[in-house]
Amino acid sequence: GPIICGLARANAADIDAVWEAVQHAETPRIHVFISSSAIHMAQQLRKNKEDVLELARASVARAAGYCPEVEFSPMDATRSDPQFVYDLVEAAIDEGATTINIPDTVGYAIPEEFGAFLTELQERVPNIHRARLSVHCQNDLGLATANSLAGVLHGARQVEGTINGIGERAGNASLEEVILAIQTRRDLMHVRTDVNVREIYAASKLVERLSGMVVQPHKAIVGRNAFRHSSGIHHDGVLKMRETYEIMDPAAIGIPSGDSIVLTKVSGRHGLRARLEALGVTLDDEEFERVFGAFKEVADRKNEVDDRDLEAILSEQTQQRAEASWSLDLVQVSTGDRGRPTATVRLVGPDGETQEDAAIGDGPVDAIYRAINRVTGVTNQLTEFSVKAVTEGIDAQGEVTIRIEAGGTSYVGRASDTDILVASARAYVYALNRHAAATRG
Template sequence: MMERVYIFDTTLRDGEQSPGVSLNVKEKLEIAKQLVKLGVDVIEAGFPVASPGTFMAVAEIAKQVRGVCICALARANFGDIDRAWEALREAEAPRIHTFIATSDIHLQFKLKMSREQVLETAREAVRRARQYTGDVEFSAEDASRSDVNFLCQVLAVAIEAGATVLNIPDTVGYAVPEEFGELIRTIREKTPGIEKVTLSVHCHNDLGLAVANTLAAISNGARQAEVTINGIGERAGNAALEEVVMALYARRPLYQMATGINTKEIYRTSKLVAALTGMPVQPNKAIVGKNAFAHESGIHQDGVLKDRRTYEIIDPVVIGIPKSTLVLGKQSGRHAFKSRLAELGYSLSEEELNAAFARFKELCDRKKEITDNDLLALIEEEMGRVPPTYELHYFHISSGTTIVPTATVGLKVKGQVLEEAACGNGPVDAIYKAIDKITGLKCTLESYGLDAVTG
């Protein structure tokens, strides 16, 4: 039987610390409810002492969201811990997460405390939190840069004081997988009472290794992964939930680990978080990027059409995407071109297909992205349904806040370029009026769309 890895989602706390991200109470509630559908084990709802708005958001999530552990962050002082409990008191399953730094650089320059003072502060903080709830998580901030013997001392004190979860953060994303895995193994070997608690990790992505470090920690005994949707978070972000979960899923024979995540909600959750935070997912982002299951190479497209597994290690349906995308472009082959035409309802003879494919390749050299409308126009012309009477030669638009939109258009007809200019209610309207003048026809705009350049 597979062992269980618990998924601790900190999108609403560490994720909101991404520069430029600010979520209101309603948006946080919407994300929290979606995280329940996703099947996370713990939602870190926020840092209540940070602001009245954050306190209110944690309190509302604690009150309204059921079926999941709701966690609030607190520094290792009574004021923070008391405030965290005030926000959490109506939660079905509350957890207080308290932390203090353990690295020498933090002790010297930030905390200005001795090691003995840190040990005592950690002990008292955990005890205080245990007065409110039986579920207390303790984090040793900057653990990956801490003296390992002192780190184990602090963790042992936290266990003795009543902590139920010990979190090992790679706070500044300094660790590499081999070293971080060894750190987890050493902690398990040297910390008295470690078998009584759940060992957790929280990795940042400053060196692009957050997911790799998380997986290395799991391989060495960590059983809780602290992650965010889309990997958002402080600086370069956190370990991405979707990447950690799907790595464990895709490599089950290797890891022998399971999570409680409903993977079919991954894509929906990613889209929601991207929309509400205003942080679009990069196209080549693993698992949820728009190119993650897209294929343009003709060789790859041919393979995917024959059997998806030739070039995909995960079925997109598993994460909530209906199917792979075959992107038609200059690298595409006849097989993918013919397949897409069939999906659009066209069955061409071999001669028609050859001619259409040749024109498609010509179009690819002029356009970055070929849409279905491009294909429809191409096929209609090739099959003689729409004679190519006019060909766009050039156009020029003048538009702004203080001038009337004006367009100049040149259409080529039988080798001759006809030119006209017109004004309109906008640049598109002006172009169509100029075309109307040249053709003598009243054109109707049937479809209009805008695509963000960021994807």
């Protein structure tokens, strides 16, 4: 089964808590880390090398007492005294570490330098053969994927990263980039993964939907423009033979083909279900009826509904309505270049009662959100708001993603509609519903 790993600082309380969380997994792992760079030890830990070495030993030994799978990381390794990193790694393996992870914590390394560091580590640590070598690269200089691949070329057999490269600051190594680089350049990498790459695009969309972090259009592998060609020369080449300008097959990673079946307002349940199955989507009867209802609403306003429209509908219907406490029944907005925007909203509450209110705002969306706040009574702050077109054309759906903070916690809402203001209202209501669900829980 999969390895389920929890991260712990080098102290007993963290290690015990991680074991409590992962102990029932088929293959549990405890990942212990401690800072190794001079600046971290002096300014953050307030400890010297001897103290850190002893803490590393004791912590790995404690983790190894719980389970045979133990990972150890010397944090900020690429800005550390190399010899001290070697000493920490050797000690950790002696105490039971089975995976040694080398983090480029602040994204400081350059690929050639990082690869040489790993080679030197393997030459200088006598017991390194008893552990799997791993890398964890941040993207502060835009080199996380390149450094991760350099790590693989120099002996790493585990790469840590995230789908879509999300993470703090500039993010982590993008797993889909690492995976596809290894697969595409087998001639150079001489390793393989067992990843089902057909699910990469679906995983990317899932992470985008749940995190609220929109994938930039030119993002490698999964960005909207990753397999689009605008140059006439490129068009000519791709039409004659795809491989002239595409080194990967978009269909192989689950991206819907450009010649996808288009549904219309006269398409029925059978046609919709067949298209969803072709896209690899399986829904129970209740979910399907919700999706079908939303599909008919969109189809009534658009001439054609393609795969991208279906993705937006699925994103909204299968994830967010399940959490419904409030539902939007009506939104009307009066706006223009003279006078202040005014919005009226009608919501159906958790008790089934309908409530209506109106508000004035600095813009139409602000007015809508103020009116919704008057109805729900939830105090919150809007921290993110973004809009993107799902498809092309004047009748395209707009997808709105918002993030609010309420009670010290962040909640994401997402909705799509051919009317951006309606989508904005629904996204806001969904975020409030997530807050309500968390409060009840």
